Amino acid sequence: MQNRLLLLCFLFGGTSIIAQDCFFEFKYKRNIQLASVSGTLEAGTIAIPFNTKELVDAGKLAPDGSDLRVVNEACEPLPFFVQGLADRDANVLYVKTPEFTTSGITIQLYYGGDGSQSSVIDGLATFDFFDDFEDGVIDDTKWEPVGQHSLYAEVDGELRFTGVFGNGGIFQYAAPRVGYTGPVTFDFAANANNSQVYGIGDTADLQRVGLRYDSGAQSYDTLDIIALMSDTLSGGFNPGLMYPFIQVPRNDLNIMSVSGFIDANKHLNFTRTTNYSTGSENLDTLTITQMEFDALRPFFSSFSTPIKIEYVGIRAALSADPVITFGDEMMVITDALSNVIEVPGLSVFPNPANRSINIKCDRQLPAELTLFDSFGRKIRHYLVTDQTIDVSDLPPGSYLLQMQFDEGLAVRKLQIVR
Template identity: 25%
Template sequence: MLGLIFVLCLVSFISPSLCWWDSSWQYRVPIEINNTGNSNNLTDYQVLVTVDTATLISDGKMRSDCGDIRFVDSDDSTKLSYWIESGCNTSSTKIWVKVPSIPASSTKTIYMYYGNPNAESESNGDATFEFFDDFEDDSPYTSTNSSLIYVDTANSRLVAKLYRNSDNTYIYRSLPSAISGDFVMVARMQFASHSGTWTYSGGFGFSDSANGLRHVNGNFYGVGQDNDQDGDGTYGRSISIYDGGGTRLASLYNIEEEGVWREVSLKRAGSEVTASYEGYGTISGTTSYTGSTNYFVVSNYDDGADPDRYTEIWLDRIYVRKYTDPEPTTSVGSEQSISIEINIYSPEAKTYWTTDIEFTFNVTGGSNLTVKAFINNQTVYENENYEEGELITLGKLAKDYEQERETYCTGTCSYDDSYEDGSYAYDGNE
C-alpha cells in the first residue's frame, strides 16, 4: 500500500510557527491573557474567559451544547483543562481555564477551538480547580448523622439540617491536596427551611481538622449561618465570616428569604478574608489563621442552646481557585479558520501496475506555510518556506513488495480524522 500523509503548519507574519492543533476542529480564536500588572509568575492558574457562544451557535459554527469547545496552550499542542460555569448559548458564556504557566508582567496567548459536530464535552471541574464538587458522588464524605446532613446524589446537592444542640453533627471530606496560599471559594447555596426563631446553627468551609468548623475546634476559613444581631431588637438570619479561632469577624444581616439559590463566595488574601452573598453585599475582616487546610467541612454549632431550632441549607456545587492581586484579565481575538487545500495533479485516479508512481501536488489557501510529506512515517519532503501554489514533484516513489505485481488504485486528496492531528491525507490505495 502506498500512502502519503501531509502535515501543514500555519505561520503568521508576526508570530512563531504554529501548527493547527487538530484539523477536526474548523475554527479557533486566540485568547490573550494579560498579566502585565502582576510581578508574579503564575502556575496552574485558573483564568476566566467570557465568550459569545450564542452567535457561534446561531452561525452553525459550534454545537448547541458547547460540547466542541477545547482550549490549547500557546504551543498549540497542549490541551488545557476547562470548566463551563454558565451561559452556554448566550452572549456571555463563562468558562474557567487552567493555564500551566503565565509569565510575570507579561502577556500570553492560548487558543479556543470549536467547530467539530462530532466532539463531546470535556468540561471538567475536578481537573480545572484546586477543589470542585457538584455533589453527584457521596463516597468521599463521612457524616456523623446521615439523617440530618448528607449528600443527596439524586438531586446533586448537599443537604444540611443544622441544629444548635450538642449532638456534634457534621460532614466532611478530605481535599485532593491541601489548600494553601491565597484562594477564592465559590458555592451555590440556598436556605431551604427553618424551625423556630432564627438562631445560630452552623456553616461550611475549609479546616485543618475533620471537625474543625464548629466555631471552637481547629483552624479554618468558613462562612456561617448566624443569628441576626444587628441591634434592631429582632432576630433573623445572617451570613457571617469567622477567623481561625472561631471569632466572628463580620456579618451580612436580614437574610430572611428561603428557596432561592444564591452564590456565596469567600476570598482569602494574606490575612484579609472577604465574603459576599449574592444580592446582599460584601463583608471583610482580618483572620488570625493563614495556614493550609485539608478538609471541606459542613457542621452545626454545638453549644447546646436552643436544641429544637434549626436551619436547613442546601449546597449545589462548590469550587476553589487560586487568587492573586491583581488578577490577570483575558480578551478574545478574531476568529481563524482552516482553509488549506492540497491539490493532487498526479497520479491520476486510475489503476497502476507498478510501484514507480510520480506524485505531483501543490498547496493553496495560506501564506508562509511549512509543508511536509511522509511515506510510511518516513519524511520524503519538507519545506519551511513554501510559497503558496508552488508545484511539488516527488519523483518516482518505489517500494519493494513480496508480490511481483500489485494493484494500485489512486484516489483524491482526502480529509481523514484517522490520521494524526493537524494532518491531511492522500492514500494511493483507496
C-alpha cells in the same frame, strides 16, 4: 494531527495562516491574552469569565462542552473546567496555566465541532481538589458529614445536604476531607438562603465562619454578614462585621470564589469573596481575630431545604490577578479542508496582486469566494459573477482565498502589494 498539518503546510507553502491553527475539526477559535501586572505571575489555575450560553444558543458550542478545547500557542492542551454551559451567560472557564510575565501568554479556545468530539473537560487536572458529583455516589475519601443529617446524597449531579433540625442542633454541615493553611481559593457553585450557609471552616474542630444574609437588612440578596460558629447547636453570632457585602441572589446556584489564608497568629484572613454570576466581589482583607485555625476547608450546611453544591474546586490563590484580554472570535479557515479538491487549470493572477485578481479554470467559475486575512478572520464573501474580483480596498498583506465549487473547495494563497 501531524499528518494533516504536514499536508496543509504543503498546500499553502508554509504560510503563517496555517501555522496558527491547532485544530481543523472546529469552526471557531478565540485568543485570550493573559499578562502579569508586574513581575512574574506563578503557575496556577485562572478563572476566566466566559459567556457559554450565548455560544450554545447560537449553535456554536455543544451544551456539554464536548467540542471545547483550550491550548497554548504551541498547540499544547491546557487543563480546563467549565460547567453549566447552556444555562450561564456569566460562566467561568478555569484554566491551569504556566507562569508568565508582563509580556504575557496567549491561550486559544477552539469550539464548534461536528458532534463527533468527546469532552476533555477535566476538573481533576485543573484543581488541586475537585468533585462535580456526577457519578451519583459520594466519595467518602473526599467528603465527610459533620453532625446528623436527613439528606446527604448526590442527586442529579449535585451534592445535597440537609442537617437534622431540632434537638440535634442547627447548621450541621458537609466538608471535604482536606486542609490548607493558604493562600487558597475555594471555588464552587451552590445556593444559599437564611437556612443554607457556606463559608470557611477549621479541620481540627467545629470552628468556622459562615457567610450569611442579614435577613434583608441591607438588601434581600446581599450576602452582608459573617457568623462565627463553634458548634452545631446554634447559628453562631455576628461580631458586627459587614462582610462580604456582595450580591448573591438567594436560592440560585451562584458561581462563588472565596480566598483566604492563616496568618502567624492562627487567624483566618479572608482576601477575596467573588460571585462570578453577578460580577460582584469584595477584595478587602478581613481578619478573624476571635478564632484560631489550624487548617482551612470550605463547608456547606442547611437545616431546612437542601443546600445544593454543583461542584467544588480548590486551588492555590495567585499572588495577583492577571490582566485578561479577549480577542475577536475567528473562523478556523481550515475546518473545511477535508473537502479540498484540485481544480484543473485553476489559477489566480496576478499574484502578488494590486487592485484586482482574475480567476481562470478549465471549468465553470466557482459560485462563491471567501477571503480570510492572516489572522483567520473572514473579511469578504463574494458571489462570483465575473472572473475579475476587485481587491483595491484591501490593505497589503497575506490572504487566503477559499473558492466554492460544486465538488468541494479550492484554496489559494494571495499576496496584495501596493
